[in-house]
Amino acid sequence: MEILKQIAQEAEKNTQVPAYPRSVEKVIAAVISTPNFWKVVDLSDEPLPLVAEILKLLNKHGLVVFEGNQILLTEAGNELVKKLGIETFVSHRCSCCNGRGVVIEGSLKEAFEKFLKIQEKRPPAIHQYDQGFVTPENTFARVALADDRGDLRGKNVIVLGDDDLMSIALALSGLPKKVTILEIDERLVNFIKEVSNEYNLNIDARVHDLRQPLPEDVVGAYDTFFTDPPETVEAIKAFVGRGVATLKSERCAGYFGVTRRESSLDKWRRIQKVLLEMGLVITDLLHNFNEYVNWDYYEDMRGWQLTPVKEPPKDIWYKSTQFRVETVRGFKGFNDPIVGDIYNDAESSTT
Amino acid sequence: MEILKQIAQEAEKNTQVPAYPRSVEKVIAAVISTPNFWKVVDLSDEPLPLVAEILKLLNKHGLVVFEGNQILLTEAGNELVKKLGIETFVSHRCSCCNGRGVVIEGSLKEAFEKFLKIQEKRPPAIHQYDQGFVTPENTFARVALADDRGDLRGKNVIVLGDDDLMSIALALSGLPKKVTILEIDERLVNFIKEVSNEYNLNIDARVHDLRQPLPEDVVGAYDTFFTDPPETVEAIKAFVGRGVATLKSERCAGYFGVTRRESSLDKWRRIQKVLLEMGLVITDLLHNFNEYVNWDYYEDMRGWQLTPVKEPPKDIWYKSTQFRVETVRGFKGFNDPIVGDIYNDAESSTT
Numbered sequence: 001m002e003i004l005k006q007i008a009q010e011a012e013k014n015t016q017v018p019a020y021p022r023s024v025e026k027v028i029a030a031v032i033s034t035p036n037f038w039k040v041v042d043l044s045d046e047p048l049p050l051v052a053e054i055l056k057l058l059n060k061h062g063l064v065v066f067e068g069n070q071i072l073l074t075e076a077g078n079e080l081v082k083k084l085g086i087e088t089f090v091s092h093r094c095s096c097c098n099g100r101g102v103v104i105e106g107s108l109k110e111a112f113e114k115f116l117k118i119q120e121k122r123p124p125a126i127h128q129y130d131q132g133f134v135t136p137e138n139t140f141a142r143v144a145l146a147d148d149r150g151d152l153r154g155k156n157v158i159v160l161g162d163d164d165l166m167s168i169a170l171a172l173s174g175l176p177k178k179v180t181i182l183e184i185d186e187r188l189v190n191f192i193k194e195v196s197n198e199y200n201l202n203i204d205a206r207v208h209d210l211r212q213p214l215p216e217d218v219v220g221a222y223d224t225f226f227t228d229p230p231e232t233v234e235a236i237k238a239f240v241g242r243g244v245a246t247l248k249s250e251r252c253a254g255y256f257g258v259t260r261r262e263s264s265l266d267k268w269r270r271i272q273k274v275l276l277e278m279g280l281v282i283t284d285l286l287h288n289f290n291e292y293v294n295w296d297y298y299e300d301m302r303g304w305q306l307t308p309v310k311e312p313p314k315d316i317w318y319k320s321t322q323f324r325v326e327t328v329r330g331f332k333g334f335n336d337p338i339v340g341d342i343y344n345d346a347e348s349s350t351t
Numbered sequence: 352m353e354i355l356k357q358i359a360q361e362a363e364k365n366t367q368v369p370a371y372p373r374s375v376e377k378v379i380a381a382v383i384s385t386p387n388f389w390k391v392v393d394l395s396d397e398p399l400p401l402v403a404e405i406l407k408l409l410n411k412h413g414l415v416v417f418e419g420n421q422i423l424l425t426e427a428g429n430e431l432v433k434k435l436g437i438e439t440f441v442s443h444r445c446s447c448c449n450g451r452g453v454v455i456e457g458s459l460k461e462a463f464e465k466f467l468k469i470q471e472k473r474p475p476a477i478h479q480y481d482q483g484f485v486t487p488e489n490t491f492a493r494v495a496l497a498d499d500r501g502d503l504r505g506k507n508v509i510v511l512g513d514d515d516l517m518s519i520a521l522a523l524s525g526l527p528k529k530v531t532i533l534e535i536d537e538r539l540v541n542f543i544k545e546v547s548n549e550y551n552l553n554i555d556a557r558v559h560d561l562r563q564p565l566p567e568d569v570v571g572a573y574d575t576f577f578t579d580p581p582e583t584v585e586a587i588k589a590f591v592g593r594g595v596a597t598l599k600s601e602r603c604a605g606y607f608g609v610t611r612r613e614s615s616l617d618k619w620r621r622i623q624k625v626l627l628e629m630g631l632v633i634t635d636l637l638h639n640f641n642e643y644v645n646w647d648y649y650e651d652m653r654g655w656q657l658t659p660v661k662e663p664p665k666d667i668w669y670k671s672t673q674f675r676v677e678t679v680r681g682f683k684g685f686n687d688p689i690v691g692d693i694y695n696d697a698e699s700s701t702t
Contacts, residue, residue: 018680020602022603026501029501085505087501087504087505089501090498090504092455092456092459092495093453093499094445094451094453094454095447095454096445096446097445099453100445100452101444101445101448101450101451101637102444102445103443103445103446104443105443108443147443148443150380150438150440153438154438249371249373250371251371251374252373265677265679266632266679268632269627269630269631269679272623272627273627276623276624280620281619281623282633282636283636283638283672284636284638285633285634285636285637286635286636287500287634287635328369328620329369329617
């Protein structure tokens, strides 16, 4: 156990990311399963900068080697695994619904087929706006989830930042009364407007920089919001706060993702405190609900600098937990200008 | 909208349970779907005492009638539904995994078949100890969930209160290194001991009243705990606090359920604040993961007194959200004696 503790302490010192013996244990357990760096990050569920540092320290201590692009346990590493009784990861994920608990069926399935075609022409994700989108199936699974929770039919729904084309998915489903989307990237807004016209979807799509306060007509006018904020505590406060500012009253809903890739559980706790302080309650936390398609600009991101092996990701590795929150008595949104750099902290890796 | 607001305010005044226009809307939406009281409580996801009161007020305002044991919308009720655009509930729940996201397969399936046989002889749930157990499939789904999250293999696991026979399920799975159970009901402890002997399960089963501090050897000795606490804020603090007191270190896990049947979302927020203050982070919230088999003593519980139609529940109606929490830096358990009545508040219905 001593070596796990030692590596954890050194890793935390070098990265400023909270690290525990269990963090090191999880990285080792991941390496038992896979030689691929991105999959190790995925399985261990620790922030990427920490995983990268732990791997370097395990290598320094002769417990893993880097052979080409592979990460492998050494003999000493295997002995440690035996000695400490470290077990590999096993999944019991439902394959019907990909572990999400909800399925896309019936009329939602028809809308999904349309969406699949439409999104083929989507503008690619660019680094400038920190973009990355989930799979089309994932986007529709969110629609299924929100409808299952009663948040769409006859409701006013707003999407704040739409890399995922949620607005199109929602409008195609025909369930909400109104769909509005505020998005900084003109390419996306134009794309959404074109699709909306072609398919008669009536999407209210506007170019808007969410660092600026919301347009007045949008404040307090919605039943449900969707967003996918950057993960510093300040960014969550600001962007989820923006979402809350669009809501009409108590018992309205918000949906957003938070990763383990760029946030430690210690940070998660601070994030959850912030949510509760806003007068929100968390009703759903669905682990790995969201799976992000690998983006082209990976060599520009911080994570690439940190990885001990320079091999581009092939399979999906970047995932997030789907949060659903609801406003209760005393809730308070945030609609002031957002200034300064709230996008980066010690745990970031995609900026 | 005015009538919804009026009924919400009067319902809150009469029950002391927070009530909103949306609460009334959800009860009406449930009545569109079903004439059965217990199913209305299930679908609306509001505390039972509040649902009962809202139904009585809807009746008073001529919007629903009680015909025999059925709850039906009147013509005026149907008009209101049309006028306000109230939509019925629709489910997108995955039928493969019953919405849980995890499945029981492979070696877990074998252990589950054994468990099915064993639990046929279980002692029935009694009111004295506020007992109610989940379905056998549900019990094993929790095992699958915990294994999927890496909380069982080679770990020390403790169960605090075992109506669900989690200890037997865990031991049958062969995954934990050690299984301990503390339970107040001697019948259950004896049953578990007999099964443990017969199947060579080595379960450490002890009679213990959790209102008393934990046995010393149990403090700080476990990686994972399971419990199912009563739902006043004080009880959660005490019983989840007990669970946390059994944990070894940071990054250890706890599992417990919280219902919408006996807790409003306003209370949920206070509960979540308490959890975070204990130095926990919430990693999973799985809505309706747990389904409780109807117990015999329903006529003794408060909910029965409150229901406007006296028809015993047939189908499962009592469900809870599965919480998974993890300890982070600064966590603190609770091991003082628990005194006074912490089991009842305005939202209780099964006590």
